[in-house]
Amino acid sequence: MITLEVNGHRHDVDVDPSTPLLYVLRGELALNAAKFGCGLGQCGSCTVMVDGEAIYSCITPVSTLAGRRITTVEGLGTVDKPGPVQRAFIEEQAAQCGYCIPGMMMRAQALLEKNPGASEDEIRKALEPNLCRCGTHMRILRAVARAGKLMGAK
Amino acid sequence: MRRREFLATGGALVIAFSIPRAAWAQDAEGAKLPGSLGKTPMLDSWIRIGTDGSITVFTGKCELGQGVRTALQQVAAEQLAVAFDRVTMVTADTERTPDEGFTSGSNSMKDSGTAILNAAAQARELLIAEAAKRLAVPSTQLVARDGSIVAPDGRRVAYGELVEGQLLHVNAQPHSTLIDRASRRVMGKPVQRVDIPGKVTGGVAYVQDLRLPGMVHARVVRPPQPGAKLRSLDASAARAMPGVVDVVRDGNFVAVIARSEFEAVRAMRALSDSATWDDGSLPPQEIHAHLLGLASKDTVIADRGTATSPAQYESTYHRPYHMHGAIGPSCAVGLLQDGKLTVWTHTQGVYPLRAAIAELVKMPPDKVHCIHMEGSGCYGHNGADDAGGDAALLAVTHPGRPVRVQHMREQEHSWEPYGPAMVTKARASLGADGRIVSWEFDVWSNTHSTRPGKAGNLAAGMLVASPFAASPPGTIPQPEGGGDRNSIPLYSVPRVKVTSRFIPEMPLRVSALRGLGAYMNVFSIESFMDELAVAAKADPVGFRLRHLDDPRAVSVVQAVAERFGWSTWQREPGHGRGFAFARYKNLAAYFAIAMDVEVTRESGEIRVGRVCCAIDSGEAVNPDGIRNQTEGGVVQSLSWTMLEAVTWDAKRITSRDWGRYPVIRFQHVPRSLDVQVIDRPGEPFLGTGEAAQGPTAAALANAVADATGVRIRDIPLNPARVAATLRRV
Numbered sequence: 001m002i003t004l005e006v007n008g009h010r011h012d013v014d015v016d017p018s019t020p021l022l023y024v025l026r027g028e029l030a031l032n033a034a035k036f037g038c039g040l041g042q043c044g045s046c047t048v049m050v051d052g053e054a055i056y057s058c059i060t061p062v063s064t065l066a067g068r069r070i071t072t073v074e075g076l077g078t079v080d081k082p083g084p085v086q087r088a089f090i091e092e093q094a095a096q097c098g099y100c101i102p103g104m105m106m107r108a109q110a111l112l113e114k115n116p117g118a119s120e121d122e123i124r125k126a127l128e129p130n131l132c133r134c135g136t137h138m139r140i141l142r143a144v145a146r147a148g149k150l151m152g153a154k
Numbered sequence: 155m156r157r158r159e160f161l162a163t164g165g166a167l168v169i170a171f172s173i174p175r176a177a178w179a180q181d182a183e184g185a186k187l188p189g190s191l192g193k194t195p196m197l198d199s200w201i202r203i204g205t206d207g208s209i210t211v212f213t214g215k216c217e218l219g220q221g222v223r224t225a226l227q228q229v230a231a232e233q234l235a236v237a238f239d240r241v242t243m244v245t246a247d248t249e250r251t252p253d254e255g256f257t258s259g260s261n262s263m264k265d266s267g268t269a270i271l272n273a274a275a276q277a278r279e280l281l282i283a284e285a286a287k288r289l290a291v292p293s294t295q296l297v298a299r300d301g302s303i304v305a306p307d308g309r310r311v312a313y314g315e316l317v318e319g320q321l322l323h324v325n326a327q328p329h330s331t332l333i334d335r336a337s338r339r340v341m342g343k344p345v346q347r348v349d350i351p352g353k354v355t356g357g358v359a360y361v362q363d364l365r366l367p368g369m370v371h372a373r374v375v376r377p378p379q380p381g382a383k384l385r386s387l388d389a390s391a392a393r394a395m396p397g398v399v400d401v402v403r404d405g406n407f408v409a410v411i412a413r414s415e416f417e418a419v420r421a422m423r424a425l426s427d428s429a430t431w432d433d434g435s436l437p438p439q440e441i442h443a444h445l446l447g448l449a450s451k452d453t454v455i456a457d458r459g460t461a462t463s464p465a466q467y468e469s470t471y472h473r474p475y476h477m478h479g480a481i482g483p484s485c486a487v488g489l490l491q492d493g494k495l496t497v498w499t500h501t502q503g504v505y506p507l508r509a510a511i512a513e514l515v516k517m518p519p520d521k522v523h524c525i526h527m528e529g530s531g532c533y534g535h536n537g538a539d540d541a542g543g544d545a546a547l548l549a550v551t552h553p554g555r556p557v558r559v560q561h562m563r564e565q566e567h568s569w570e571p572y573g574p575a576m577v578t579k580a581r582a583s584l585g586a587d588g589r590i591v592s593w594e595f596d597v598w599s600n601t602h603s604t605r606p607g608k609a610g611n612l613a614a615g616m617l618v619a620s621p622f623a624a625s626p627p628g629t630i631p632q633p634e635g636g637g638d639r640n641s642i643p644l645y646s647v648p649r650v651k652v653t654s655r656f657i658p659e660m661p662l663r664v665s666a667l668r669g670l671g672a673y674m675n676v677f678s679i680e681s682f683m684d685e686l687a688v689a690a691k692a693d694p695v696g697f698r699l700r701h702l703d704d705p706r707a708v709s710v711v712q713a714v715a716e717r718f719g720w721s722t723w724q725r726e727p728g729h730g731r732g733f734a735f736a737r738y739k740n741l742a743a744y745f746a747i748a749m750d751v752e753v754t755r756e757s758g759e760i761r762v763g764r765v766c767c768a769i770d771s772g773e774a775v776n777p778d779g780i781r782n783q784t785e786g787g788v789v790q791s792l793s794w795t796m797l798e799a800v801t802w803d804a805k806r807i808t809s810r811d812w813g814r815y816p817v818i819r820f821q822h823v824p825r826s827l828d829v830q831v832i833d834r835p836g837e838p839f840l841g842t843g844e845a846a847q848g849p850t851a852a853a854l855a856n857a858v859a860d861a862t863g864v865r866i867r868d869i870p871l872n873p874a875r876v877a878a879t880l881r882r883v
Contacts, residue, residue, distance in 0.1 A: 031356060032358055035481075035530075037483075040811055074355070074356040079351050079355045082354070093778055093782060095349075096783070097529075097532065098354070099530035124821050125821065128819050131819065133531045133790070133817065134786045136782070136789075138824070139782065139785065
């Protein structure tokens with residue numbers, strides 16, 4: 001049994017300790033946002049935050065995460081009360097298929113918590129690990145910059 | 155029966171419909187019904203209004219992330235005179251929606267948008283006519299407003315009160331009274347996409363997110379290469395692993411089912427390790443020479459004017475296999491219950507997939523129900539249908555249990571049908587006045603559609619012990635075309651001859667990828683136009699305008715040249731600019747693009763700076779949706795053109811993950827990307843999704859040529875090729 005703290009809630013999960021976090025989030029915890037993309041840490045669609053750092057949940061075993069603070073897109077807000085990053089992505093209409101977007105949002109959240117005034121070059125550099133196949137990049141860049149302003153204004 | 159006659163029958167709203175469908179598709183004058191109404195003419199196939207006033211609109215098209223659900227909802231809300239939120243959309247579902255074939259070819263607004271536009275307008279007129287009777291007020295004095303019909307004296311009747319009986323159970327008419335453009339509230343306005351809030355808050359947004367009670371998880375084991383035969387499989391280790399429910403083998407089709415997803419993944423790996431295969435085969439890596447050595451069926455698809463002089467200029471272009479490469483591997487959920495098989499799928503065509511699955515599992519089609527749910531990306535015929543077939547095959551082995559299957563990254567990369575490798579050859583002569591006098595073009599290509607309809611077009615149907623025959627590879631006839639799509643230049647040239655050389659034999663599995671042959675043909679034509687402009691010592695934009703007659707073509711070209719500042723552009727060292735234009739399929743959206751690039755000669759790296767483009771896709775329903783799709787088309791085409799090629803060796807597809815099939819990342823997308831939407835109110839919907847693919851590729855190659863003085867005619871223009879080419883000159 002491993003105790004995980006996800007979005008401020010503690011969960012006892014009974015899985016093999018080598019199970020990557022992604023499968024526990026999507027399976028045991030029924031959270032949709034983090035997505036399976038490659039299972040190799042190459043595309044970023046599984047990105048979540050652990051203690052404020054963006055990580056690939058598809059290659060991070062749950063055994064390494066006991067007592068650490070895990071945040072997923074579900075922890076950023078809801079449809080009725082979206083958080084700044086969520087609001088910014090809606091306002092910029094920064095999605096096509098949207099499958100990569102939760103990973104983008106978590107990588108953006110990790111960046112903006114440290115540096116809400118990140119420049120465009122800093123945003124590009126931070127998002128470099130995450131792939132989007134629909135070509136929504138320009139909107140994602142605008143959404144992250146907008147989210148930074150919303151967070152700074154809070 | 156015409157609508158007038160129907161209305162003349164007074165209160166008798168229930169009428170018989172025994173007349174064959176074909177007779178209904180055209181009226182007495184032979185006018186065709188608009189869009190998909192031709193195939194599905196009943197208004198209540200598209201629009202249902204409940205007695206509680208609820209409005210449901212049905213489309214046979216799928217939401218693929220292109221925003222079509224939102225645009226169709228805008229069209230319906232406008233013409234039904236209700237608020238946008240009052241309309242509930244139901245998308246592709248074989249038990250609920252019309253059969254609109256595939257969601258492909260940028261046809262959704264043309265087919266379904268046009269059908270819903272007219273069906274909604276006609277429904278509104280029927281509601282007005284019914285209210286006229288109830289209120290004893292001439293229909294000309296009534297208006298539809300916010301879900302009610304309102305009389306001049308203030309009396310109003312809600313839609314829900316008017317729809318008793320079969321008011322909308324009538325056939326569509328060829329002509330509709332549309333809400334006049336000046337008073338439009340929803341169409342043409344920027345409406346936020348209805349699917350985005352759920353996608354950014356962790357809602358159930360994709361088939362990958364579907365969780366049904368008692369659902370189990372499956373993974374497939376695919377052969378190491380096409381045509382490989384399973385020699386032996388020892389399933390004992392996999393069966394003994396925690397959570398494993400079953401191992402399924404049928405010929406070369408192998409899968410494992412487990413309680414949880416990661417248990418399925420682990421068992422799949424064990425199963426894969428225990429399988430031995432007799433080798434299949436892969437084609438030689440010199441694929442273009444190989445393709446040219448195969449038999450082709452040649453058709454002259456354009457032959458006008460007479461040749462006067464031998465060609466002065468000739469160029470040959472090559473395109474590799476490209477993959478769709480959705481970020482989320484394909485997924486589906488199947489459930490066999492009470493003799494009925496339901497498959498939740500991100501296919502582009504629920505009805506064709508139903509036919510293929512029915513054949514695969516040997517059930518009557520009416521016992522198979524395909525429901526579209528969104529998946530990741532799409533961009534054409536990827537692994538979605540294969541996953542649907544896998545889920546169906548596994549679900550029938552475990553009745554009563556929902557089975558979810560998702561492919562692994564390397565399976566998606568290795569097994570999806572690729573966009574075909576192609577070769578083109580262009581030849582031309584210039585006159586003394588600097589105009590093109592003759593043009594010849596040849597295109598060699600496999601088919602661009604091996605979509606299902608047949609079980610043999612599904613991976614599972616190819617792999618089972620008694621494999622199914624696929625549909626024979628075919629071409630899509632002109633004027634739309636398949637491999638030869640957009641191979642006939644839109645430019646005005648006295649002598650034009652175009653030969654489509656269709657190669658039936660497919661060295662690798664191929665099918666529809668966004669734009670089909672248009673991507674390569676426009677890349678070739680628009681590269682060649684620049685080569686000819688250089689030869690004619692002409693400005694590339696002016697050279698194109700010299701050969702364009704269509705005013706809408708001229709208008710997108712001029713709009714882009716102006717926004718980009720083509721005539722005042724200042725060259726910096728290492729920089730170049732490129733331009734390109736096409737009308738998709740020569741009958742759909744007009745698109746032009748200009749960009750500047752910087753090329754580092756030593757590394758061969760291309761940096762795209764400023765990009766300006768313009769699109770005219772007819773009447774714009776959701777201008778921001780058009781911009782979003784167009785931005786995506788540009789960036790995706792840059793990725794294909796700068797980086798992408800499927801690779802293989804004698805043993806296997808080697809481009810099996812993102813490390814070995816690199817795609818564009820944030821540091822290489824353009825510095826800026828500006829899309830102008832040229833709205834044409836009242837003009838037919840032309841579709842948007844594929845217009846940018848070909849012109850973007852050519853504009854990039856033209857900009858690289860402008861920057862370096864060296865023309866590269868082979869895709870991709872990746873750093874290795876660019877650097878090697880520049881070293882040689």
